[in-house]
Amino acid sequence: MRIDIVTIFPNFFDVLDLSLLGKAKDAGKITVNIHDLRDYATDSHKTVDDTPYGGGPGMVMKPDVWGLALDAIFAEVDLSKTVLVIPSPAGEVFKQSIAAELAEVENIIFACGRYEGIDQRVFDWAATKATTRALSLGDYVLNGGEVAVVAMVEAIARLRPGFMGNSESVAQDSHQDALLDYPAYTKPASWRGFDVPEVLLSGNHAAIDKWRREQQIELTQKIRPDLLADS
């Protein structure tokens, strides 16, 4: 899988070199290319934004600069196997099922814009070249798409075969089956007056499975009833 990220904050993505994702990159399972949008600016000030037509607050990112950045990446990939993701609070909410879909894609390009946005024509033009998806992390506003893209890349990358040490733990994750995870415990069996639930010490695997399932349903009903309504 090849991932390209276009941003005005390339250093933001240093975090992707850490932990599990760093391992997948090192093993060649995932190639991540970070592109500095300013490299595609054409004036000496490296301008990437301008005032909005029609007035209003904030600045809008220039279509000409974005066009050159995307031209360069588009030239290197098979566009029939490419999805362009536009992180935006106005997008479809990113969830596990979308992560699973994107984990099957050969090339993903993330176009990180500032909150006020990228000139709309960039998306309209890009949509004639590749599949495009506007995706939001959730119902709150961030300053730009970078934080959202780190989250999305991690959620997608860990679904790639061989990425996690234990592929069973992916299958058992919260949200994989639209239920929250059951609570986990390890030794000691008693800690600061709090005891591990008796059933987990019983060695009765059928009883343990049943208890865990009940916990999942109870927790989901209490904290995320919307997930039960969805399924």
Ligand code: 6GU
């Ligand atoms: Cl993807 N971008 C911004 N700017 N804000 C967000 C978001 C994305 N997702 C939730 N809030």
